[in-house]
Amino acid sequence: MQSPDGDLIDCVPSHQQPAFDHPLLKGKKPLDPPERPKGYANNNNNETRGFQLWMESGESCPEGSVPIRRTTEADILRASSIRRFGRKPRHVRRDSTGTGHEHAVVFVNGDQYYGAKASINVWTPRVTDQYEFSLSQIWVIAGSFGHDLNTIEAGWQVSPELYGDNYPRFFTYWTTDAYQATGCYNLLCSGFVQTNNRIAIGAAISPRSAYNARQFDIGLMVWKDPNHGHWWLEFGSGLLVGYWPDYLFSHLRSHASMVQFGGEIVNSRSRGYHTGTQMGSGHFAEEGFRKAAYFRNLQVVDWDNNLLPLTNIHQLADHSNCYDIRQGRNNVWGTYFYYGGPGRNVRCP
Numbered sequence: 001m002q003s004p005d006g007d008l009i010d011c012v013p014s015h016q017q018p019a020f021d022h023p024l025l026k027g028k029k030p031l032d033p034p035e036r037p038k039g040y041a042n043n044n045n046n047e048t049r050g051f052q053l054w055m056e057s058g059e060s061c062p063e064g065s066v067p068i069r070r071t072t073e074a075d076i077l078r079a080s081s082i083r084r085f086g087r088k089p090r091h092v093r094r095d096s097t098g099t100g101h102e103h104a105v106v107f108v109n110g111d112q113y114y115g116a117k118a119s120i121n122v123w124t125p126r127v128t129d130q131y132e133f134s135l136s137q138i139w140v141i142a143g144s145f146g147h148d149l150n151t152i153e154a155g156w157q158v159s160p161e162l163y164g165d166n167y168p169r170f171f172t173y174w175t176t177d178a179y180q181a182t183g184c185y186n187l188l189c190s191g192f193v194q195t196n197n198r199i200a201i202g203a204a205i206s207p208r209s210a211y212n213a214r215q216f217d218i219g220l221m222v223w224k225d226p227n228h229g230h231w232w233l234e235f236g237s238g239l240l241v242g243y244w245p246d247y248l249f250s251h252l253r254s255h256a257s258m259v260q261f262g263g264e265i266v267n268s269r270s271r272g273y274h275t276g277t278q279m280g281s282g283h284f285a286e287e288g289f290r291k292a293a294y295f296r297n298l299q300v301v302d303w304d305n306n307l308l309p310l311t312n313i314h315q316l317a318d319h320s321n322c323y324d325i326r327q328g329r330n331n332v333w334g335t336y337f338y339y340g341g342p343g344r345n346v347r348c349p
């Protein structure tokens with residue numbers, strides 16, 4: 001199938017998807033869906049439901065198959081190196097100065113976490129260099145920020161290198177060794193097991209928000225199946241996408257020790273000054289609704305599979321003159337925050 005944005009979507013029999021190349025998955029079948037966390041309510045009204053461009057003609061794959069975005073020769077040729085294709089540039093989080101990765105995030109740590117949920121506002125930030133990206137995502141994290149970092153990540157990203165365009169695309173990521181040799185985006189390596197025949201990971205999201213106009217967001221939830229231990233992903237209003245098997249991981253086999261929500265960009269300084277790559281809507285947090293990007297209804301899942309509001313929240317903006325963040329709480333949006341910025345400006349040279 002050809003999508004309006006030029007993507008080719010192939011319907012691949014479920015048992016032939018890349019996940020089943022993994023030695024521990026050979027010959028296995030995708031699992032049945034787990035029970036959702038207690039206190040789960042769909043707070044995505046139809047008004048803001050996120051869809052994908054390729055589905056606009058009413059297409060989906062037959063039962064028993066999964067839609068996979070075809071990797072083209074052009075995709076491979078754009079990659080900075082074949083060996084690193086589909087991987088995040090190596091970087092270790094926290095003191096991320098020097099690696100070119102900049103963040104505006106809120107996070108919770110100091111407890112045991114079994115999942116996270118949020119609705120994420122979708123925009124089309126400008127990315128000014130082919131090897132930079134701008135993303136907004138949830139991170140589920142365990143281990144140390146050294147060599148044994150385990151993460152599960154999901155959200156939307158604009159990445160000209162990976163996709164060849166500037167559309168925001170639904171993506172997943174995982175690593176079990178701090179982005180060194182394991183893990184990848186989407187289905188570009190064996191790992192994530194897709195169970196849904198309607199969602200294409202890596203496909204463009206439509207509709208998107210516009211400045212001072214209609215706003216759209218996507219619901220995302222990652223949580224650990226209390227019975228089998230695998231980490232499941234839900235997209236939009238209740239669509240189960242698939243799962244990361246627990247044996248991909250070391251620390252995340254038991255639980256996460258940190259959950260993070262927010263934006264990340266790469267600043268390559270390719271022209272000798274700070275990038276003009278935007279985060280979120282490209283506007284600072286203080287501009288608020290319909291102008292700045294937001295996350296709303298932030299929740300975590302506890303050991304007993306309950307969805308709970310966040311407590312003891314920290315926030316971090318690596319370079320607040322370039323990208324910043326402001327959190328709040330109300331009865332409609334629960335815990336929420338605005339974040340983002342334009343990158344290079346008079347205060348961010």
